[in-house]
Amino acid sequence: MISFPPALLNGYRNFMGGRYQDQRDRYRVLAEQGQKPNTLVVACCDSRAAPEMIFDSIPGELFVVRNVANMVPPYEPDGQYHSTSAALEFAVQALRVQDIIVMGHGRCGGIRAALDPNAEPLSPGDFIGKWMNLVAPAAEQIQGNANMTPGERQTALERISIRNSIANLRTFPCVKILEERGKLRIHGAWFDISNGELWLMDPKTQDFSRLDVEAAA
Amino acid sequence: MISFPPALLNGYRNFMGGRYQDQRDRYRVLAEQGQKPNTLVVACCDSRAAPEMIFDSIPGELFVVRNVANMVPPYEPDGQYHSTSAALEFAVQALRVQDIIVMGHGRCGGIRAALDPNAEPLSPGDFIGKWMNLVAPAAEQIQGNANMTPGERQTALERISIRNSIANLRTFPCVKILEERGKLRIHGAWFDISNGELWLMDPKTQDFSRLDVEAAA
Amino acid sequence: MISFPPALLNGYRNFMGGRYQDQRDRYRVLAEQGQKPNTLVVACCDSRAAPEMIFDSIPGELFVVRNVANMVPPYEPDGQYHSTSAALEFAVQALRVQDIIVMGHGRCGGIRAALDPNAEPLSPGDFIGKWMNLVAPAAEQIQGNANMTPGERQTALERISIRNSIANLRTFPCVKILEERGKLRIHGAWFDISNGELWLMDPKTQDFSRLDVEAAA
Amino acid sequence: MISFPPALLNGYRNFMGGRYQDQRDRYRVLAEQGQKPNTLVVACCDSRAAPEMIFDSIPGELFVVRNVANMVPPYEPDGQYHSTSAALEFAVQALRVQDIIVMGHGRCGGIRAALDPNAEPLSPGDFIGKWMNLVAPAAEQIQGNANMTPGERQTALERISIRNSIANLRTFPCVKILEERGKLRIHGAWFDISNGELWLMDPKTQDFSRLDVEAAA
Numbered sequence: 001m002i003s004f005p006p007a008l009l010n011g012y013r014n015f016m017g018g019r020y021q022d023q024r025d026r027y028r029v030l031a032e033q034g035q036k037p038n039t040l041v042v043a044c045c046d047s048r049a050a051p052e053m054i055f056d057s058i059p060g061e062l063f064v065v066r067n068v069a070n071m072v073p074p075y076e077p078d079g080q081y082h083s084t085s086a087a088l089e090f091a092v093q094a095l096r097v098q099d100i101i102v103m104g105h106g107r108c109g110g111i112r113a114a115l116d117p118n119a120e121p122l123s124p125g126d127f128i129g130k131w132m133n134l135v136a137p138a139a140e141q142i143q144g145n146a147n148m149t150p151g152e153r154q155t156a157l158e159r160i161s162i163r164n165s166i167a168n169l170r171t172f173p174c175v176k177i178l179e180e181r182g183k184l185r186i187h188g189a190w191f192d193i194s195n196g197e198l199w200l201m202d203p204k205t206q207d208f209s210r211l212d213v214e215a216a217a
Numbered sequence: 218m219i220s221f222p223p224a225l226l227n228g229y230r231n232f233m234g235g236r237y238q239d240q241r242d243r244y245r246v247l248a249e250q251g252q253k254p255n256t257l258v259v260a261c262c263d264s265r266a267a268p269e270m271i272f273d274s275i276p277g278e279l280f281v282v283r284n285v286a287n288m289v290p291p292y293e294p295d296g297q298y299h300s301t302s303a304a305l306e307f308a309v310q311a312l313r314v315q316d317i318i319v320m321g322h323g324r325c326g327g328i329r330a331a332l333d334p335n336a337e338p339l340s341p342g343d344f345i346g347k348w349m350n351l352v353a354p355a356a357e358q359i360q361g362n363a364n365m366t367p368g369e370r371q372t373a374l375e376r377i378s379i380r381n382s383i384a385n386l387r388t389f390p391c392v393k394i395l396e397e398r399g400k401l402r403i404h405g406a407w408f409d410i411s412n413g414e415l416w417l418m419d420p421k422t423q424d425f426s427r428l429d430v431e432a433a434a
Numbered sequence: 435m436i437s438f439p440p441a442l443l444n445g446y447r448n449f450m451g452g453r454y455q456d457q458r459d460r461y462r463v464l465a466e467q468g469q470k471p472n473t474l475v476v477a478c479c480d481s482r483a484a485p486e487m488i489f490d491s492i493p494g495e496l497f498v499v500r501n502v503a504n505m506v507p508p509y510e511p512d513g514q515y516h517s518t519s520a521a522l523e524f525a526v527q528a529l530r531v532q533d534i535i536v537m538g539h540g541r542c543g544g545i546r547a548a549l550d551p552n553a554e555p556l557s558p559g560d561f562i563g564k565w566m567n568l569v570a571p572a573a574e575q576i577q578g579n580a581n582m583t584p585g586e587r588q589t590a591l592e593r594i595s596i597r598n599s600i601a602n603l604r605t606f607p608c609v610k611i612l613e614e615r616g617k618l619r620i621h622g623a624w625f626d627i628s629n630g631e632l633w634l635m636d637p638k639t640q641d642f643s644r645l646d647v648e649a650a651a
Numbered sequence: 652m653i654s655f656p657p658a659l660l661n662g663y664r665n666f667m668g669g670r671y672q673d674q675r676d677r678y679r680v681l682a683e684q685g686q687k688p689n690t691l692v693v694a695c696c697d698s699r700a701a702p703e704m705i706f707d708s709i710p711g712e713l714f715v716v717r718n719v720a721n722m723v724p725p726y727e728p729d730g731q732y733h734s735t736s737a738a739l740e741f742a743v744q745a746l747r748v749q750d751i752i753v754m755g756h757g758r759c760g761g762i763r764a765a766l767d768p769n770a771e772p773l774s775p776g777d778f779i780g781k782w783m784n785l786v787a788p789a790a791e792q793i794q795g796n797a798n799m800t801p802g803e804r805q806t807a808l809e810r811i812s813i814r815n816s817i818a819n820l821r822t823f824p825c826v827k828i829l830e831e832r833g834k835l836r837i838h839g840a841w842f843d844i845s846n847g848e849l850w851l852m853d854p855k856t857q858d859f860s861r862l863d864v865e866a867a868a
Contacts, residue, residue, distance in 0.1 A: 003402055003404075003420075004318075004404055004406070004417055004428075005255065005256055005316050005318075005404075007255075007278070008256065008272045008274075008318075009428070011271075011272035011273040011274055012271060012272055012273070012415055012428070012430070013430050014273040015270065015271055015272065015273045015413075016413055016430050018273070019270060019273065020413045024413070027265070027410055027411065027412070027413060028411055028412070030265045030410060031265075031323065031324055031409075031410040031411035031412075032411070034324070034326075035263060035264045035265050035326070037264035038222065038224075039222055039225065045280050045281055045282050045304045045307070045308070046252060046280070047252045047254035047276070047277045047278055047279050047280045047281070048244065048247045048248075048252050048276045048277050050267070050269045050274075050276075050279075050281065052267045052269050052270060053232065053236060053269055053276065054228075054229060054232055055225045055228035055229055055232065056228040056229070056231040056232040056235070056236065057225075057228050057267075059264065059265045059267075059270065060264045060265050061224070061228075061264055062264050062267075063262050063263070063264045064262055064264070064267065064283050065262050065283055065284065066281050066282055066283040066304075067282065067284075067300040067301070067303070067304055068300075068303050068304045068307050071300075073298050073300075075342065077341065077342035077343070077344075079347060080297055080347070081290050081299075081347060081348055081350070081351065082298075082300075082344050082347070082348065083284040083285075083288075083290075083299075083300040083301050083348060084284070084300050085342065085344040086284070086285050086327075086344040086345045086347070086348035086349075087262045087283075087284055087285045088344070089339050089340050089342065089344040089345050090262070090285050090326065090327070090339065090345050091262070093339035093340055094326065094330075094339055094345075095326075099222050101221075101222075101225075106248065107248055107251070109251075109252070109307065109311065109312075110303075110307065113307075113311075122306050122307065122310035122311055123306050123310055123389075123390070123391050124294065124390070125292065125294035125302065125306065125389070126294070127294075127299050127302040127303040127305070127306040128303045128306050128307050128311075130296060130297070130298060130299065130303070131298055131299065131300060131303035132303075133298070134298065172340075172342075173340070173341070174340050185220055187220075187221055187222075189221075192248075193244055193247060193248040194244065194245055194248035194249070195244070195245070195248075196232075196233055196237040196241070196244060198229055200221055203220075211221075211226070211229070213229070213230050213233050355581040358578075358579055358581060359579070359581075361575075362575055362576070362579070364572045364575060364576075364594040364597075364598075365590060365594065366639055366640045366641050367639075368639055368641040369590065369593070369641060373582060373586065373590070376586070377581040377582065380581075381581075412646075422583055422584075422585055423583045424583050424585040424586060427644075429629075437836055437838075437854075438752075438838055438840070438851055438862075439689065439690055439750050439752075439838075441689075441712070442690065442706045442708075442752075443862070445705075445706035445707040445708055445712075446705060446706055446707070446849055446862070446864070447864050448707040449704065449705055449706065449707045449847075450847060450864050452707070453704060453707065454847045458847070461699070461844055461845065461846070461847060462845055462846070464699045464844060465699075465757065465758055465843075465844040465845030465846075466845070468758070468760075469697060469698045469699050469760070471698035472656065472658075473656055473659065479714050479715055479716050479738045479741070479742070480686060480714070481686045481688035481710065481711045481712055481713050481714045481715070482678070482681045482682075482686050482710045482711050484701070484703045484708075484710075484713075484715065486701045486703050486704055487666065487670060487703055487710065488662075488663060488666055489659045489662035489663055489666065490662040490663070490665040490666045490669070490670065491659075491662055491701075493698065493699045493701075493704065494698045494699050495658070495698060496698050496701075497696050497697070497698045498696055498698070498701065498717050499696050499717055499718065500715050500716055500717040500738075501716065501718075501734040501735070501737070501738055502734070502737050502738045502741050505734075507732050507734075509776065511775065511776035511777070511778075513781060514731055514781070515724050515733075515781060515782055515784070515785065516732075516734075516778050516781065516782065517718040517719075517722075517724075517733075517734040517735050517782060518718070518734050519776065519778040520718070520719050520761075520778040520779045520781070520782035520783075521696045521717075521718055521719045522778070523773050523774050523776065523778040523779050524696070524719050524760065524761070524764075524773065524779050525696070527773035527774055528760065528764075528773055528779075529760075533656050535655075535656075535659075540682065541682055541685070543685075543686070543741065543745065543746075544737075544741070547741075547745075556740050556741065556744035556745055557740050557744055557823075557824070557825050558728065558824070559726065559727075559728035559736065559740065559823070560728070561728075561733050561736040561737040561739070561740040562737045562740050562741050562745075564730060564731070564732060564733065564737070565732055565733065565734060565737035566737075567732070568732065606774075606776070607774070607775070608774050619654055621654075621655055621656075623655070626682075627678055627681060627682040628678065628679055628682030628683070629678070629679070629682075630666075630667055630671040630675070630678060632663055634655055637654075645655075645660070645663070647663070647664050647667050
């Protein structure tokens with residue numbers, strides 16, 4: 001007896017009866033010819049921020065890495081397992097994506113943990129603690145700013161972290177070179193779960209501003 | 218000027234005009250009360266195998282880690298950044314998910330790379346090569362079996378890798394303990410991109426068998 | 435007193451009262467004019483995998499060799515009795531069949547015996563042991579792969595054995611020549627006893643894929 | 652593209668929509684628990700004489716060896732491949748069948764070949780010629796009897812061959828011992844393709860007589 005979650009079995013049935021039917025030929029071609037996504041999205045594991053939903057994407061469109069707080073570590077060619085770096089390398093070098101989107105979101109649990117001065121390890125391995133060290137210096141500075149509200153500190157660090165990941169992206173030689181040659185574009189985005197707003201980062205000023213859906217149409 | 222990919226801007230407009238409208242209240246509640254997903258899915262970055270599509274899931278339902286070849290490394294409490302282990306820890310300890318699904322798929326590029334005896338590093342860092350070392354012994358053994366077709370070797374390793382990740386999951390003390398107490402269930406699944414079939418792993422035999430959508434109804 | 439099995443006597447009565455009535459004229463013509471089957475099926479003796487059932491065939495349609503594990507030995511013109519080679523020769527040269535199907539199935543006891551490292555001879559003659567030597571090298575290799583489940587090893591060898599038999603078929607000069615001239619086609623098939631699925635071998639890749647009954651309609 | 656014979660594809664569809672539906676549970680149980688046939692049938696490859704049709708049998712009922720002219724060679728523990736002996740050994744020793752039926756039929760092409768004084772090898776390997784050597788002495792004697800019609804000579808040799816195979820069966824130590832202990836019964840049967848009659852051999856006199864379906868009811 002396989003105790004697969006019933007809600008997911010129902011969902012799969014809906015998929016097979018609905019979306020799969022619409023995309024049957026596309027799936028077959030994607031299987032035969034391989035995937036050719038144009039875009040790599042680095043997104044958060046958060047259950048409320050799936051890029052495929054937010055961008056209403058079709059199969060084969062987005063190559064998606066998801067880790068806690070949508071982070072990219074710096075280039076560390078050291079022989080260790082690097083999940084995110086491996087995905088990045090595969091997307092850029094093997095799939096030759098043209099766009100990389102680092103996509104954060106509001107109310108991020110990982111960022112909240114990084115900002116919590118009393119956070120205790122979730123387990124003896126303290127994997128979240130170590131992972132969030134990637135933004136520790138920025139988190140510490142924001143933490144100390146009592147003039148900002150907790151909500152402001154959270155949003156600020158979410159955006160700082162996106163910029164941080166973009167800076168780390170550029171420590172990868174292949175990314176740096178391809179971007180300089182105009183073969184690769186890097187974008188920052190931030191999704192507001194509470195109201196569905198998408199905020200895009202201006203590549204020059206690095207400010208985030210709300211996308212005006214009507215105006216962009 | 219923000220050069221965000223136009224196809225994604227279109228997709229976002231569709232989302233805002235469609236799905237977001239349907240789920241507006243749900244998003245608001247999810248923002249206010251936080252996410253409470255029951256299920257962690259460890260999935261591949263592949264653009265053809267997004268769990269949210271395959272399970273037709275709603276916002277807040279699935280906490281999703283995505284890395285190349287949907288792998289879980291073994292428990293290594295060593296002070297390094299461990300993206301997947303951090304997500305696992307967060308899902309199990311902070312979100313208290315009840316089900317973990319390791320979800321592989323056919324035609325996986327990472328598995329293909331692991332099986333290619335002539336594979337060369339994609340970049341000097343060779344991140345994919347190192348990452349796929351997680352299944353290197355099994356890959357080497359399958360590679361040597363010339364009686365199997367390339368397609369059979371690929372499918373075999375995709376499934377071996379799922380079992381390997383499930384075994385690694387159980388090296389995490391929190392997973393092991395909770396599973397033993399009946400608080401956490403671990404599942405293996407494999408999605409066939411070419412025809413939409415979902416194959417589930419029998420927890421006893423560890424064999425995969427195709428889900429009969431009609432029979433499961 | 436003839437102690438013929440009563441269940442078979444009952445079955446024969448059903449046949450005479452049913453199917454034979456429907457096919458009475460056909461049987462008479464087949465007796466007078468001789469059989470002209472288009473297809474040779476090499477099938478297993480297994481009681482669950484009779485080709486006439488699976489293909490719902492009519493009298494005169496299939497010329498059927500059945501041995502343990504549906505195997506074809508290589509061409510050995512050595513003066514010994516060769517049951518399967520004789521049937522093959524008769525089908526190809528005397529009956530001029532146009533199609534040869536090597537038809538394996540799941541849960542094959544012969545294949546299981548070939549994979550059992552502790553298998554002991556069933557009798558001092560060890561006929562099964564010798565017969566299964568036809569797939570011994572492949573069996574040994576698969577046996578050594580502890581990463582595959584027993585079920586996966588079994589299925590893998592069942593399919594390898596079909597390909598092996600097809601390769602052996604082509605060592606018969608008459609088969610080789612007729613196939614090259616387009617007068618004879620060779621097919622691999624695998625029947626899943628547990629759910630009735632029929633898997634067909636792609637002649638190019640030699641992979642097996644499930645026949646979609648609806649799509650093939 | 653798989654060029655599987657369309658007639659067989661149609662037949663398989665009929666099977667899946669008909670008989671398989673009726674026997675679905677039986678197939679599943681047979682897969683899970685293994686086959687347990689009570690009867691081994693040694694039958695001819697002839698397309699007009701499938702035992703499952705003639706005995707209207709259900710899946711799992713008959714373990715069936717089929718070779719040209721439904722013959723059993725004598726016990727020869729010599730290290731060669733012996734297809735029929737292997738099947739016999741498996742049926743008797745592993746499956747522990749209780750009945751063995753050697754089932755011949757009228758208009759048998761193998762018997763006809765054995766009786767043809769001008770028969771030439773069908774191929775340089777002459778596999779049929781060698782295989783039919785199993786009844787060569789009897790065939791030669793009948794051939795010389797010009798007082799019998801060709802039809803009578805054919806029927807006579809078909810029945811002699813059945814008795815010959817039954818005698819060969821008893822050269823297998825396991826068969827001989829089990830039959831002597833009353834654990835195994837051996838039967839001769841002959842099917843008349845032209846009119847559907849089944850003739851059974853009297854174990855004492857070794858004569859064949861037509862089964863009276865009404866009387867046997």
